[in-house]
Amino acid sequence: MAPPFDLPGDDTVAGIQINPPASGRGTSVYSEVQASRIDHSLPLPSVLKSPFKIVDGPPSSAAGNSEEIAKLFPNLFGQPSALLVADQSNAIPSEQKLKIGVVLSGGQAPGGHNVICGIFDYLQEYAKGSSLFGFRGGPAGIMKGKYVELTSDFVYPYRNQGGFDMICSGRDKIETPEQFQQAEETVTKMDLDGLLVIGGDDSNTNACLLAENFRGKNMKTRVIGCPKTIDGDLKSKEVPTSFGFDTACKIYSEMIGNVMIDARSTGKYYHFVRLMGRAASHITLECALQTHPNITIIGEEVSKIETEKMLIQMVETELEKKKKEGTYKREFMGKSHFFGYEGRCGLPTNFDATYCYALGYGAGSLLQSGKTGLISSVGNLAAPVEEWTVSGTALTSLMDVERRHGKFKPVIKKAMVELEGAPFKKFASQREEWALKNRYISPGPIQFKGPGSDALNYTLLLELGAEA
């Protein structure tokens, strides 16, 4: 057994001292696994490793009510998506120095730090002398002009690490005319060429509104979004998955798998597990595919269930009835679990780490190319990383409208579990067997090296058609 990893003279138990100047984690001590992840080298899609050009696609439309979206986004509606294509003749790196801001918006998702590292490294590689600023505490940081310059030393300890604590996040929205005014003032004062908004559906809608607003005023600041949410409900044809979903599902599945082995070993308890998530049940479906529980409730298929505890009570009531009838003779003992916060800040899987790095790197290329109102999109994810595609998708093309208080509001529609989609169909084809026979699978802890360390989640694989 190796002794634990301690720097000489370090008086702490558990790990090494990471001590770069001016960092939020400057006084942090890292576990051996955290420390080993910092220098984990990330592969890049080939197109990002050599000179490239950006090729525009055909004009885009909207996900619904395109006429209303056109009215809401007169400057951006219809703009094409942008695809990066290798081009040896291109004169990248350019001479132009950029000033870019980045903000984390909404709940944490594993990999957020890597998006920032990705755009940081892009600027170092392709736009030397550029500056990257991190707005602190989410969109409020933009409105209040609270930011920090992200230097090489500053970002270093966050490479491949979970959490959003490099610059922290927040749930404020830039909505009122005064708030748009504040944002405008901040980016003008900072002389920003671009802003990268890392967030979920609402945050990306907000990013698009900012882009429209800035463009409408002929400001130079471009805005690019990035798809983040463990819930997995921000996706489309061009955006195959939101980052963080992979890691969070694997953490929950580890715990579910452990509880399953416990159930099989004792034969004593019935375990009821509730998972994080909002309206969409992607997390639950993915965890079911990974672990094969006896019964899984997918919200899109049945009426909404309040809690796992209510379920236990229903089962108890039913069995009590059957006991009185003499048709059930055993004891029922229910245990409830909620797996939520444990999954939002885990160390990102190899997939999320690599995917996020590419998303951030790609976002840099879009901003440098003068693009705005796009969401960074990395595709062909079932292929080796070298073959991944990098593009920007028009945010307006993901939008529909909702009528709120008599007014049309643009929204990126949440992607629900499709009952006709491959992941649900796979689940539906097997669930009867899982219900009757115990086909439990225990995925075990996320591995960073060796078997399983590069496995994709089933939702993504099945949606990409990469799994029979």
Added chain:
Amino acid sequence: MAPPFDLPGDDTVAGIQINPPASGRGTSVYSEVQASRIDHSLPLPSVLKSPFKIVDGPPSSAAGNSEEIAKLFPNLFGQPSALLVADQSNAIPSEQKLKIGVVLSGGQAPGGHNVICGIFDYLQEYAKGSSLFGFRGGPAGIMKGKYVELTSDFVYPYRNQGGFDMICSGRDKIETPEQFQQAEETVTKMDLDGLLVIGGDDSNTNACLLAENFRGKNMKTRVIGCPKTIDGDLKSKEVPTSFGFDTACKIYSEMIGNVMIDARSTGKYYHFVRLMGRAASHITLECALQTHPNITIIGEEVSKIETEKMLIQMVETELEKKKKEGTYKREFMGKSHFFGYEGRCGLPTNFDATYCYALGYGAGSLLQSGKTGLISSVGNLAAPVEEWTVSGTALTSLMDVERRHGKFKPVIKKAMVELEGAPFKKFASQREEWALKNRYISPGPIQFKGPGSDALNYTLLLELGAEA
């Protein structure tokens, strides 16, 4: 990204089909990580790899009330501990074929399957032609004569796997004269040379009573115990740790570390975590050393705390008071967590896998040598595995008596957290700093390869004096 590990023709999502004949996991599908662990090769202490002899130590006493223990164990009291020592002249493998039974008793702990694999492999190596039988469902299996013969194919899928489902466990005790009679009949009918009892303090006390009973009746069946419990409260000078503690604490610490990063990222919630365990707080202390929470409550130091929810309420009440006084102006939002069942059945760490295998292997040698009433003991655990010591410790030497219903009952005293011990002192020396500054550590998921995969837990390291 590699595609998932699927056998050709396998129609299941998630992993490979493990399909040996007659196994409880015969119809199970394994995740890639589970599958990769099956063939993980385990190092053995050098002394178990070549001919050895068993050297008896000096006569033993008891942990307390030795006169009463002597009366309760007239046949076993005072017997020496037994140490394995390399001896090239010894004629192992012997010609004698053994019939051995094994039972899992009480709550699950990661590594239990490896104890069984250890004794199985010992018999294959040193007593060819022997038979190993697994009693089903814990001690009740002994009383009812419910068992299964453990063959190479049967044990194979459980190698390095979590859970106790190979033969399942149970909490019954062999206590009354009738129950002792039933046990006697079973082992006589089965013609058992030995019985290995894998359990916690109560189960090992029970093992010693069985050993005394069998010896008193001149039966040939010897009984050896094995220290199991995630609670970590079964240990002594000779038994440095109980198996499962390492894995469970690492699983809990992963979750705590994730929640800590979440707290640091949002700055919004205060998290209260309760951990599994009974009277002793070893798990909590170990997790504190691994993760550095702001406040840790060690039961041995303070009055008993009922729940993490009560704590939240106390903080709320106090802050409400301060708000009225105008000395506190922020919002308090508490989140409670209980980490328990998730840790009992995880895939054993490299340490638990190796430790358990040595415990089982060593138990085989003790039974073959005619020993009874000992607990399998593997020591020198801070050194490389090759240098680990293997011995058997007299169970009576761990015992004290308790007076119950006017009668003396033998008990193996639970090892509580020692306030003068190295782990607590380390914690006490740092907790003020942890309380005021956020020194959180996020251990990350258990790794089976690469950095961190062979790290020992801090409790064990500090108790062994291997960490300053």
